[in-house]
Amino acid sequence: MGFAAFMGGLFSTLKFIGRSLGHVAAPVVKAIVQGARDFVNGVVIGFNEGMRDEPKSAQERNERELQQVNEEIMALREIHKRQGGLNDQQKRRHAILKERRDVLNQEISAIDKFSTAEEIVQEGKNYHPIVISDANAHILQYHVGQSAYNKLCQCGRVMVLQWNRSVATAGLNDFFWGCSGYYIKVDGRSVCHRTQKLTTDDLNLFANLNRPEFEIDSASLTRETINPVRARRIRQALDSIKGAQQSERIGIATYRCPVHGESLRLRRKNQSSDQLLDEYFLGCPRWLPDNAGCNFLVKLKSAAQISSVLDSEQRQGVLSV
Ligand SMILES: [Zn+2]
Numbered sequence: 532m533g534f535a536a537f538m539g540g541l542f543s544t545l546k547f548i549g550r551s552l553g554h555v556a557a558p559v560v561k562a563i564v565q566g567a568r569d570f571v572n573g574v575v576i577g578f579n580e581g582m583r584d585e586p587k588s589a590q591e592r593n594e595r596e597l598q599q600v601n602e603e604i605m606a607l608r609e610i611h612k613r614q615g616g617l618n619d620q621q622k623r624r625h626a627i628l629k630e631r632r633d634v635l636n637q638e639i640s641a642i643d644k645f646s647t648a649e650e651i652v653q654e655g656k657n658y659h660p661i662v663i664s665d666a667n668a669h670i671l672q673y674h675v676g677q678s679a680y681n682k683l684c685q686c687g688r689v690m691v692l693q694w695n696r697s698v699a700t701a702g703l704n705d706f707f708w709g710c711s712g713y714y715i716k717v718d719g720r721s722v723c724h725r726t727q728k729l730t731t732d733d734l735n736l737f738a739n740l741n742r743p744e745f746e747i748d749s750a751s752l753t754r755e756t757i758n759p760v761r762a763r764r765i766r767q768a769l770d771s772i773k774g775a776q777q778s779e780r781i782g783i784a785t786y787r788c789p790v791h792g793e794s795l796r797l798r799r800k801n802q803s804s805d806q807l808l809d810e811y812f813l814g815c816p817r818w819l820p821d822n823a824g825c826n827f828l829v830k831l832k833s834a835a836q837i838s839s840v841l842d843s844e845q846r847q848g849v850l851s852v
């Protein structure tokens with residue numbers, strides 16, 4: 532039995548982004564931590580008999596299988612394009628693969644939720660209610676592009692937190708939700724273009740505030756990050772994460788492609804740039820040249836996002852590098 536079978540109520544009523552941000556009215560934070568604890572205990576008890584793997588190794592196994600499934604789906608797509616169709620056997624195989632991908636995605640999402648709940652239990656005392664304003668908008672920005680739970684578009688697909696990237700320092704009005712259907716193209720056109728404004732409710736958060744980056748304001752964080760000496764150390768740290776991901780063929784688990792489910796890979800732009808705030812991005816491993824693959828990507832255009840990537844891989848943000 533998989534993790535998805537144990538999913539309880541915690542995530543059916545609350546929105547979560549990544550591992551450390553929840554949308555909830557301030558007075559019930561205690562109840563959330565308790566809810567996370569019950570949830571984690573429930574999963575652990577449920578697994579005591581039939582558990583095959585620890586969540587972490589189960590997640591890696593799922594991800595490896597997902598890679599193979601996606602590769603095979605894309606190979607069939609290639610055949611379809613070349614020959615103008617698939618034969619019956621290929622069609623059956625395609626249907627089986629798509630079904631398997633749905634199951635794996637559900638399982639991966641369930642284990643990610645489990646890790647989120649674990650983090651809330653372990654870090655409970657560092658979680659505090661906070662109201663996002665222009666001055667601390669980087670707390671929201673830190674989570675841009677991370678997997679969001681329970682925030683769905685009218686079309687049923689998950690929505691991804693986005694921000695208007697043409698502005699240097701984002702204010703509250705620059706954030707919005709965008710449907711992940713934007714990244715699914717049929718005949719070159721996105722299947723869904725819907726966006727939603729953030730509501731006041733979306734700005735009432737509870738978050739793990741135990742990060743030096745959250746103790747200063749947005750503008751100071753940007754200034755500290757692009758300081759040339761620090762920028763050099765940040766580049767070294769990012770390049771070493773990138774190298775490790777290439778050799779292990781696995782990405783950053785807090786960021787997943789909403790279409791393929793695989794963890795995103797840290798990449799550096801080809802054209803040389805010394806602009807740290809637009810030098811790296813996270814891309815789907817199913818990317819192919821000439822728009823032949825997946826175009827989902829998260830640009831790392833802010834100090835907060837770079838901090839989040841460092842934090843999820845090395846447990847340190849930009850200010851501790
Ligand atoms: Zn949609």
Ligand SMILES: [Zn+2]
Nearest residue numbers: 788791815825
């Ligand atoms: Zn993708």
